[in-house]
Amino acid sequence: MANQQKIVSTLKEQLGNSSDFKIQDIDSFRKKIILVYIESLIDYKKINKDLIEPLLFCEKEDKYLVHLLSLPPCRQLKTGDNLLSLLIKGNLLIITTDSIFSYNAKKASNNQPGDSSVEMAVLGPQKALSENLSTNINLVRNRYPSENLIMEQQTVGTMSQTSIALMYDKKLVDHDVLRDVKKRLPEIKMDMIQAIGQLENAMTKKKHHLFPIMMITERPDRIALNLSQGKVIILMHGTPFGLIVPAVFFDFMASMDDTSHTFWSSRLMIAIRYIGLLLTLVLPALYIALTSYNPEVLRSQLAATIAGSRAGVPYPSFFEVTFMMLAVEMxxxxxxxxPKAIGPTATTVGGLILGQAAQQAQLVSSIMIIITAFVAISNFTIPVNPMSFSIRVARYPLILLASFFGMMGVAAGLILLICYLTDKRSFGTPFLRLYWGSSRRIEKINEKPKGEQG
Amino acid sequence: MNRKAVLVCTFAVLAGLLTGCAYKDIDKRFFVTSIGVDYSKNPQKPYHVSLKLAIPSPQVQPGKTKFQLITEDADSIAEAVRVMKSKVDKDFDFGHCRVLVFGREILRKHQAEVLNWFMRRRDIQGIAYMALGDPTAEKVIKVKAKSERLPSNAIILSFDETSNDSPYIIPEILNDFYMRLKEEGIDPYLPVIQPLKDTYAINRVVLVKGSRLSKELNMDETRILNELLNTDRRGLIDVKKDENEFFVNVESFKTKTTVVIPRNTKPYVNVHIKIDGYIESSEKKLSHNYELLEDQRLASEVISNRVKSTLETIQKIGSDPLGLGLKYQAKHGVSEDKVKKWNKIYPHIQFKVKTDLKLRGTGIMY
Known part of the structure; x- marks a missing residue:
């Protein structure tokens, strides 16, 4: 009895004046049962149904205890357990005279999967992940009903204690990658981790990196597909995104719609995406190189038109390109x-009026306007957002090289970029690896041991 | 880390100063679209060089081309170009110079020097079209063709097989001319451009014997030479014998030429021509197949005779644009003796022409 009171008073002391900290005394079986919980985290209905009602029906304490232990989220605590952290995680403590039980009655928040808004698919599944971890795990399990699917739960962030779930198919997974991921997760030293991108950056070893080596996705179908390809999935509580490890370049160019189109139309879409990638990367640099160093490459007709439209422009071509790129990036x-209400206004003012006016004022040539629009549009063909950001960044070094060395600079820049990508590893997987099918069927590249890279 | 940052900043600033000399915007260049070289009648400054400079405009419309023609006499082409630079506001860019026109006199007198400059400049493209200007190169360059959207573009289009397949036009590019000039056993030729009001006439070709300009071929001979060169230019063959006159529209024209040196008899050249075509215009009615076959036989005969006489004309001039000498070398070796032997054979060689004409039909009318 005294023990019971002591525990309660210690908890009271530790949690202090928090007004949502509740202690409830129930007299039953001629004994005292104390319920301790944090109100804001608890689902009342659940407590009522699972704990209070049976208490009224049970005649004997023994019977009630059996009932308690039969509830799946309930367990008897041992002496070593940290009561405080259990409370904070949304557990209800049932303190009887002899022992303490914890009962997980956490209120589920944001557990409705929303429509996918970042990676949209025309014909694919329309729902994205939710912000609730258990809902997400449920979604993935439903899409990947395999007895080999393993889920391991952990927390990251010293203060945020964000719970994450590691999921993989134990038969298909690349164990080197899995070992590496499991090694890296505890090494993360960050206080607050609230977004999956933060986790991605924390897990990447190099500080200055341009291309993402893990893929963030909001689509449960992509997660399931990647599980079947032997990848490791990390889901985080509180974000509607999952992390796919490892990711190679060609994964970032794949859309989930590719699987639902007919063969030739999906081939065309993929081809268009790669052409878009190339255009958005090199077009501004090519413009500088062709107009200022090697106009003989162009057809005479085009050269004359460009020269004519540039005749009134007072600044050199790299200034022109920088100016327009700045405008389009902004x-x-x-x-x-x-906000969605203002969006169209901004694009109209920026895109139409600014472009038109800049050309009328002879600040940029009309060809440059076409190129700017082309670059912006083709950038949007890249289906995964982080990759399209990276490509946006990658074109600036090319512009710089083109304005110093012309065509040769562009060619050298592209070669350097390919070298960089070739050298890159995503958890030991070569970043430019051609990837299809499950990892079982892909021969392993063992020249460098996996782990410790990327 | 700090030092690194300082270094990067320094390089960035320094790089900003290094705009360098290769960087020249497209609007700061004067595109030379064609070059004409004539003889100036002044032995001290024999080269009369004319440059046609394109004035670019943002709107391209047919007949609205603007250009500037500047000329200069000098003792070399390089010198002339250098002096001409002082007459204009922007730097010359020869990257788009596709037409090189030469006067007859300058090629007679200074062919080697002229070609040397054009071959050596890296910005003059090897695919630039060469031509002979009649009467002078400058007059050809001066013409403003009504249809052209860009200065000199009309000449380029006429020479381009995809836009004009007239069998009277034999294009010659710089690289090919140089190859034919330097190679034993094949001789170059140059198309002749005559300026007309608002347009050009290109229908003859001048042959080169050895390395010297020789005689011109007339229109019909030019056409036959073109056909023998196996270009894809096709035309019309007119056949006239007695009362019967008809025209054959040529669909395909293929020739196979072989040099035959038999042991005992005289050497001869075997020319095998294969023509596919149909009747385009006929004086008489063609209602039976045997009439068509008769026409076919007649046309083959006429064509064979014509080709033979053209080949003999070319032989008389002493030029070898078909590369018969090369064909001989391919069989008999390339030594100096063989070249000499061929030079002895060629003036007396016989031509045996055989024509396989196939008339596919009579057109859509009987």
Missing amino acids: LVESSMRL
Whole structure:
């Protein structure tokens, strides 16, 4: 009896004045049962149904205890357990005279999967992940009903204690990658981790890296597909995104719609995406190189038109390109976070009026306007968002090289970029690896041991 | 780390100063679209060089081409170009110079020097079209063709097989001309351009004997030479014998030429021509197949005779644009003796022409 009171008073002391900290005394079986919980985390209905009602029906304490232990989220605590952290995680403590039980009655929040809004698919599944971890795990399990699917739960963030789930198919998974992921997760030293991107950055060893080596996705179908390809999935509580490890370049160019189109139409879409990738990467640099160093490469007709339209432009071509690229980047950046009501206005003002006016004022040539629009549009053909950001960044070094060395600079820049990508590893997997089918069927590259890289 | 940052900053600033000399915007260049070289009648400054400079405009419309023609006399082409630079506001860019026109006199007198400059400049493309200007190169360059959207573009289009397949036009590019000039056993030729009001006439070709300009071929001979060169240019063959006159529209024209040196008899050249075509216009009615076959036989005969006489004309001039000498070398070796032997054989060699004409039909009318 005294023990019971002591525990309660210690908890009271530790949690202090928090007004949602509740202690409830129930007299039953001529004994005292104390329920301790944090109100805001608890689902009342669940307690009522699972704990209070049976208490009233049970005649004997023994019977009630059996009932308690039969509940799946309930367990008897041992002396070593940290009561405080259990409370904070949404557990209810049932303190009887002899022992303490914890009962997980956490209120589920944001557990409705929303429509996918980042990676949209025309014909694919329409729902994305939710912000609730258990809902997400449920979604994945439903899509991947395999007895080999393993789920391991952990927490990251010293203060945020965000719970994450590691999921993989134990038969198909690349064990080197899995070992590496499991090694890296405890090494993360961050206080607050709230977004999956943060986790991705924390897990990447190199500080200055351009291309993402893990894929963030909001689509349960992509997660299931990647599980079947032997990848490791990390789901985090509180974000509607999952992390796919490892990811190679060609994964970032694949859309989930590719699987639902007919063969030739999906081939065309993929081809268009790669052409878009190339255009958005090299077009501005090519413009500089062709107009200022090697106009003989162009057809005479085009050369004359460009020369004519540039005749009134007072600044050199790299200034022209920098100016227009700046405008288009600002446009993209501003329209990304604008409320939906203002978005169209910004694009109209920025895109139409600014472009038209800049050309009329002879600040840029009309060819440059075409190129700018082309670059912006073709950038959006890249289906996965982080990759399209990386490509946006990658074109600036090319512009720089083109304005110093012309065509040769562009060619050298592209070769350097390919070298960089070739050298890159995603958890030991070569970043430019051609990837299809499950990892079982792909021969392992063992020149460098996996782990410790990327 | 700090030192690194300082270094990067320094390089960035320094790089900003290094705009360098290769960087020249497209609007700061004067595109030379064609070059004409004539003889100036002044032995001290024999080269009369004319450059046609394109004035670019953002709107391209047919007949609205603007250009500037500048000329200069100098003792070399390089010198002339250098002096001409002082007459304009922008730097010359020869990257789009596709037409090189030469006067007859300058090629007679200074062919080697002229070609040397064009071959040596890296910005003059090897695919630039060469031509002979009649009467002078400058007059050819001066013409403003009504249809052209860009200065000199009309000449380029006429020479381009995809836009003009007239059998009277034999294009010759710089690289090919140079190859034919340097190679034993094949001789170059140059198309002749005559300026007309608002347009050009290109229908003759001038042959080169050895390395010297020789005689011109007339229109019909030019056409036959073109056909023998196996270009894809096709035309019309007119056949006239007595009362019967008809025209054959040529669908395909293929020739196979072989040099035959038999042991005992005289050497001869075997020319085998294969023509596919149909009747385009006929004086008489063609209602039976035997009439068509008769026409076919007649046309083959006429064509064979014509080709033979053209080949003999070319032989008389002493030029070898078909590369018969090369064909001989391919069989008999390339030594100096063989070349000499061929030079002895060629003036007396016989031509045996055989024509396989196939008339596919009579057109859509009987």
